[in-house]
Amino acid sequence: MFNERKWPTTVFGVATALKRNPEIVAAMKEADWDIASHSLKWIEHKDMTDAQERAEIAEAIRVHTEATGSRPLGWYTGRSSINTNRLLMEEGGFLYLCDSYADDLPYWVKGASGKQLIIPYTLDANDMRFINAQGFAEGEQFFTYLKDAFDVLYAEGETAPKMMSVGLHCRLAGRPGRAAGLIRFLDYIGKHERVWVPTRLQIAQHWHDKHAHLAADAFEIG
Numbered sequence: 001m002f003n004e005r006k007w008p009t010t011v012f013g014v015a016t017a018l019k020r021n022p023e024i025v026a027a028m029k030e031a032d033w034d035i036a037s038h039s040l041k042w043i044e045h046k047d048m049t050d051a052q053e054r055a056e057i058a059e060a061i062r063v064h065t066e067a068t069g070s071r072p073l074g075w076y077t078g079r080s081s082i083n084t085n086r087l088l089m090e091e092g093g094f095l096y097l098c099d100s101y102a103d104d105l106p107y108w109v110k111g112a113s114g115k116q117l118i119i120p121y122t123l124d125a126n127d128m129r130f131i132n133a134q135g136f137a138e139g140e141q142f143f144t145y146l147k148d149a150f151d152v153l154y155a156e157g158e159t160a161p162k163m164m165s166v167g168l169h170c171r172l173a174g175r176p177g178r179a180a181g182l183i184r185f186l187d188y189i190g191k192h193e194r195v196w197v198p199t200r201l202q203i204a205q206h207w208h209d210k211h212a213h214l215a216a217d218a219f220e221i222g
Helices: 015-020 022-030 050-068 084-091 139-156 176-190 200-210 212-217
Strands: 010-013 034-037 107-111 114-118
Touching (some): 010 015, 010 050, 034 200, 084 114, 107 212, 114 200, 139 176, 200 212
Antiparallel strands (some): 107 114
């Protein structure tokens, strides 16, 4: 769907899964998708010690680099601890981190290792709600929710920049009856002017280039 429209996207890739699926990685690279890290394995980080999580991060970067040919520039754990962002900042080398649901726009934080860009993820405009409580029963509900969110942000965009994240999973939105709603949404936003469908890496590069000065007022994380 995205390739047909020549819209790149960002993949949150679990490093172990990337290593086990070289053909899929090759297809992602051919499509010029941004492959961010989704940690080493899909496990909880909340009960890890600092040393354990630091080792998990380092190994994820190593395996990701081996599997894709380049180190990840973005990261989303999904099952993070209260220390994850701090440890990632200490590790360094990330243009953006995504373990936040705190805003509609990217924002900066500061720590002992310097400034860091956060590009928030979303849990509401997300196909996980096909299987979660207060969820979507079918594709039309998914489309309606995404369309309503887009319409509000597009109207607000007349006076201020806006960003909309949509969370997708092959095993969920990839089902035909659900994919129909996603197709309607992609067709819908494609009819609007001044809509940019970038990767998260492209957003990060833009923010580093145009809005780095905002980091001066960033709050500090410990």
